[in-house]
Amino acid sequence: MSAAESRRIRRIAHLDMDAFFASVELLRQPQLRGLPLVIGGGRRAPGWLGDDALEALPPEQIPLEAFRRLGQYTGRGVVTTATYEARQYGVGSAMGMMKAAKLCPQAYLLPADFERYRAYSARFKAEILRHATVMEDRGIDEVYIDFTDAPDGQLQGGLVLAQRIQQAIAEATGLSCSLGVAPNKLLAKLASEWHKPGGIFILMPEEVTQRIWPLACRKVNGIGPKASARLAALGIETLGQLAQVPEQQLIEQFGNSYGAWLHRVAWGRDDRPVVVESEPVSMSRETTFERDLHAVADRSALSQVFTNLCTRVAADLQRKGYAGRTVGIKVRFPDFRIATRAITLDHHTQDAAEIRRVAGQCLKRVDLSRRIRLLGVKVDNLLPLEQAQAADEAARNRQASDPQQLALPFTDNP
Incomplete structure (x- = not known):
């Protein structure tokens, strides 16, 4: 073993894009840069500005007064992301839009454009793979990278490679990212937060306990x-x-x-490897109530929580680029007994309204005479969105070519 090999230590990086969705939007509409900005409340679609003449302008020429303000929002949507200028008011991802509107009503509001975000996600990940091939995809805006055996991954504790990747992403996308390089995934994720935005933090083994x-x-x-x-x-x-x-x-x-x-x-210990291929099998959201709620006496509160859970699951699916076929619910009672129900559709979905509708059908199949301690919503049988759309199209084509095939809208799963 050479001296260089004997000095080789495990180096894992966590790379997180800075306010990713908002940063992508600011590339398109730089007039909003430096201002509090919130993404959420729906998807970008024709008519999102409410004025055809304004939408016909180049995006960077749309006047500030044409954009909606967060204080004008009404509905039950959740914040997808916010710029750092909005975060200083307490606005954060997955927060209810109405709550965010109270914290920062002056923030500008843009609908989400997940197709565009996924395109930028593919671009920044392609740049990473040009420099380090062992990468674990953790969603649309973050990854783990194993620097241990990558070219220059050991130089200055990983700083040289981290700077190279950061610069390559900036040149290819115009976006900034933050990296933490540490002995393992747990520490790398912590370290990536310490010099945000646009920073790099190198944590060496001998510094772990002092730092954490x-x-x-x-x-x-x-x-x-x-x-x-x-x-x-x-x-x-x-x-x-x-x-x-x-x-x-x-x-x-x-x-x-x-x-x-x-x-x-x-003690900062974490032996988890960087997994090159990892696809989620499900996405879920759940909440435990501060006090047990009753389906009749607390109907309004339960309905609001239930809708919010469905909306957040849909936002997770859209943000990470997945769609699922099975929608399910989970109910835990005060005695800690659990009831689950699920329905499998004949197509994939990531739509909040549809998830809410199907989850509501699941909930009707549970005896709700007892009070509820916990409520959860889950979507299973996931596929990346493009694969899901292709699978649904193939199923429709098969049905069209064989009229005797009956397309059931859904199948109950106990």
């Missing part, structure tokens, strides 16, 4: 509000405090799997 122990536990993806609250009740606020708790004590408090995982996280 001051962080709040909630900064780790996987430690949510409920786990954070339980940790806080034990006097544990930071990763450093978490690291001092014996693993067995965490297992006793949180169970075998999650307790052991918390212990590893506190």
Whole structure:
């Protein structure tokens, strides 16, 4: 083994595009640059400005007063993304649009254009693969990259390759990205947030505990509000405090799997490989209520939550470029018993209204005489959107060529 090989250490990068959807829109409409901007509330389609003459103008020539403001929005949509100028007011992804409108009514509002975002996503990922071939696709705007054996991936802890990739993406797309390079995926994802936007952070093995122990536990993806609250009740606020708790004590408090995982996280340990090919099999959203709700007494609140869950699942599908055939629901009761129902369609969908309709049919098949502790919505049998559209077209063609084939609108799944 050569001296260079003996010094080779594991280097994993997490690359995250900066405010991706909004940044793509600003390439098209630079007059909105530097202003609070929110993407969401529907898809871009002819008539989105409400004025044919304005839509006929080159996008960069549309006057600011022609764009809608967030404060004018009414509906139940969710924020897809927001520029950093809007985020400083507390606006964030997956937030209800009406709530965002109260926080930043002056923000400009644009509908989402997922076809355009997917095209830019393909372009920036192609640039990455020119420099490093081991890449895990984590959605439309983020990836993990294994620098360990990539050309120059070890130089300055990965800084040289990170700068090269960042520059290549900027030249090919006009967009900025942030990278964290660290010993593993857990640390790389944390590090990619530390110099946003447009930054690079290199975390070396000997710096791990010094850097992560001051962080709040909630900064780790996987430690949510409920786990954070339980940790806080034990006097544990930071990763450093978490690291001092014996693993067995965490297992006793949180169970075998999650307790052991918390212990590893506190010490910055993560052995997950960078997976080159990974397709999601489902996407879901769920919420646990602060108090148990009843289908009759709390009908309005439940309906609003249910619609929001369906809208968020649809937004996830659209953002990541997938469509699914099976729509399902999950209900957990106060005794922790769970009821699930699902319906499989004869076509793929990523449409919020259709998901809401079918999920509502699923919900009607559950005994809701008891109060509800948790409600969830899920879409299964996913395909990338283009493959889903091709499969649906092929199915329609088969049906047209064989009139005896009966196309059932859906199939119930218990």
